[in-house]
Amino acid sequence: xxxxxxxxxxxxxxxxxxxxxxxxxxxxxxxxxxxxxxxxxxxxxxxxxxxxxxxxxxxxxxxxxxxxxxxxxxxxxxxxxxxxxxxxxxxxxxxxxxxxxxxxxxxxxxxxxxxxxxxxxxxxxxxxxxxxxxxxxxxxxxxxxxxxxxxxxxxxxxxxxxxxxxxxxxxxxxxxxxxxxxxxxxxxxxxxxxxxxxxxxxxxxxxxxxxxxxxxxxxxxxxxxxxxxxxxxxxxxxxxxxxxxxxxxxxxxxxxxxxxxxxxxxxxxxx
Amino acid sequence: xxxxxxxxxxxxxxxxxxxxxxxxxxxxxxxxxxxxxxxxxxxxxxxxxxxxxxxxxxxxxxxxxxxxxxxxxxxxxxxxxxxxxxxxxxxxxxxxxxxxxxxxxxxxxxxxxxxxxxxxxxxxxxxxxxxxxxxxxxxxxxxxxxxxxxxxxxxxxxxxxxxxxxxxxxxxxxxxxxxxxxxxxxxxxxxxxxxxxxxxxxxxxxxxxxxxxxxxxxxxxxxxxxxxxxxxxxxxxxxxxxxxxxxxxxxxxxxxxxxxxxxxxxxxxxxxxxxxxxxxxxxxxxxxxxxxxxxxxxxxxxxxxxxx
Numbered sequence: 001x002x003x004x005x006x007x008x009x010x011x012x013x014x015x016x017x018x019x020x021x022x023x024x025x026x027x028x029x030x031x032x033x034x035x036x037x038x039x040x041x042x043x044x045x046x047x048x049x050x051x052x053x054x055x056x057x058x059x060x061x062x063x064x065x066x067x068x069x070x071x072x073x074x075x076x077x078x079x080x081x082x083x084x085x086x087x088x089x090x091x092x093x094x095x096x097x098x099x100x101x102x103x104x105x106x107x108x109x110x111x112x113x114x115x116x117x118x119x120x121x122x123x124x125x126x127x128x129x130x131x132x133x134x135x136x137x138x139x140x141x142x143x144x145x146x147x148x149x150x151x152x153x154x155x156x157x158x159x160x161x162x163x164x165x166x167x168x169x170x171x172x173x174x175x176x177x178x179x180x181x182x183x184x185x186x187x188x189x190x191x192x193x194x195x196x197x198x199x200x201x202x203x204x205x206x207x208x209x210x211x212x213x214x215x216x217x218x219x220x221x222x223x224x225x226x227x228x229x230x231x232x233x234x235x236x237x238x239x240x241x242x243x244x245x246x247x248x249x250x251x252x253x254x255x256x257x258x259x260x261x262x263x264x265x266x267x268x269x270x271x
Numbered sequence: 272x273x274x275x276x277x278x279x280x281x282x283x284x285x286x287x288x289x290x291x292x293x294x295x296x297x298x299x300x301x302x303x304x305x306x307x308x309x310x311x312x313x314x315x316x317x318x319x320x321x322x323x324x325x326x327x328x329x330x331x332x333x334x335x336x337x338x339x340x341x342x343x344x345x346x347x348x349x350x351x352x353x354x355x356x357x358x359x360x361x362x363x364x365x366x367x368x369x370x371x372x373x374x375x376x377x378x379x380x381x382x383x384x385x386x387x388x389x390x391x392x393x394x395x396x397x398x399x400x401x402x403x404x405x406x407x408x409x410x411x412x413x414x415x416x417x418x419x420x421x422x423x424x425x426x427x428x429x430x431x432x433x434x435x436x437x438x439x440x441x442x443x444x445x446x447x448x449x450x451x452x453x454x455x456x457x458x459x460x461x462x463x464x465x466x467x468x469x470x471x472x473x474x475x476x477x478x479x480x481x482x483x484x485x486x487x488x489x490x491x492x493x494x495x496x497x498x499x500x501x502x503x504x505x506x507x508x509x510x511x512x513x514x515x516x517x518x519x520x521x522x523x524x525x526x527x528x529x530x531x532x533x534x535x536x537x538x539x540x541x542x543x544x545x546x547x548x549x550x551x552x553x554x555x556x557x558x559x560x561x562x563x564x565x566x567x568x569x570x571x572x573x574x575x576x577x578x579x
């Protein structure tokens with residue numbers, strides 16, 4: 001249990017950094033960044049992924065592709081925390097000349113495995129990375145975080161079909177199932193549910209978990225890594241805006257940065 | 272004169288470059304048509320059929336390139352430039368990845384399949400993307416040489432091949448990006464062509480020679496980057512430039528030449544190509560007649576322009 005306490009502390013720092021960098025940038029995606037924070041913390045600090053922050057191009061590293069690229073503040077804050085680059089860089093988010101682009105740019109920032117943001121392209125690239133391991137005779141895993149709203153993109157299903165066909169057991173797709181997209185609730189805008197059955201139809205082994213309870217996340221992802229016969233999907237129940245009371249489950253905070261006043265309030269809540 | 276299709280060269284050359292273990296081949300259920308199947312015969316473990324899902328194929332190629340492989344992905348030109356345009360932009364070009372895309376069955380020489388399957392704007396689409404190089408081989412030999420050259424090339428490349436057989440007019444040795452070759456030197460006009468139009472340009476030049484018009488015929492397989500030096504030198508000499516391509520007059524070789532000359536050496540440029548329209552079903556020869564891609568039609572058009 002003590003170890004989970006450590007992860008919770010790291011998550012708190014990351015959430016504070018996410019909100020601070022978004023506030024400084026004056027724009028960006030708050031809600032979806034906060035909903036994936038605990039998943040990222042489990043991946044990078046919970047012993048799930050193998051990586052070397054000082055050697056980001058290490059050939060045998062596990063990869064994380066953030067297909068829902070608009071949630072990149074969470075990725076940037078996590079990578080900084082893991083030591084991929086100096087934390088000071090976080091305060092340059094979205095500014096001219098910053099490697100922290102509005103959506104992830106693999107050419108500019110160490111630790112960013114693929115340029116993403118145009119939804120659906122990330123998961124397809126992740127399939128390519130997982131398939132490449134077969135040619136290269138490597139044993140790395142590829143983790144890919146997609147949004148539930150993102151699953152409205154047709155390209156996602158081309159990617160799932162290929163992953164199932166090639167039995168990419170080194171591919172683990174995690175769905176940030178927060179139920180909201182920019183125009184409203186996913187079920188109202190374009191009903192994308194059920195998700196589990198869709199993955200199963202493409203020959204994924206599929207799990208559901210809480211996206212905010214560390215024991216649950218780590219147990220599920222550990223089990224997913226052991227699957228050697230098929231790709232795995234993990235549908236994570238998450239809360240958009242998680243950790244900040246006035247942002248939680250509020251669609252208004254999808255693409256909006258906190259004001260100075262909101263930041264102060266949020267940081268106080270996070271403690 | 273020996274006739275072969277550029278798509279056949281693509282397949283043969285892939286089988287040759289496959290000795291490099293970083294080379295992987297992807298196709299979208301058209302490997303028998305694009306000829307990427309030639310690679311599969313030799314290296315089945317590095318051939319991946321991605322099914323009828325071109326967008327995913329292009330993104331998978333991107334993911335493989337990010338992992339250190341050298342992917343070649345092919346489909347019909349109309350699909351790889353159209354259907355898959357978004358991943359070509361977002362994943363391949365935006366990340367400047369070492370991926371080679373091949374669009375076969377380009378232009379109206381596709382023939383009977385008709386306008387839905389005849390790419391008339393693929394050069395324009397691909398050329399507009401930052402980082403992308405665009406190569407259109409004149410014949411089998413040049414196509415083969417282009418594929419060999421791309422193995423060591425940095426950044427994304429688009430190769431445009433054809434279904435129809437056409438005469439072999441180049442030696443196709445040691446292809447270089449941004450290099451055009453003078454097929455016939457002349458003093459009166461410059462005729463710059465690519466793809467199988469280069470052969471027709473050469474034939475039209477011979478007809479015009481009989482009428483006292485001395486045409487310089489330039490084969491320009493590298494649309495982007497363009498061989499601006501050769502274009503400049505020739506245009507400076509002749510002061511009248513004609514371009515010829517099996518592609519829309521909007522956005523292709525003619526546009527590339529016009530863009531360069533209008534800023535650096537404003538001379539008369541006339542573009543011969545597909546006049547902002549789609550193709551249709553028919554035999555290749557019937558279509559070439561209808562669209563004015565015969566030596567007689569080209570010679571007449573140039574003569575009319577010079578007299579007009």
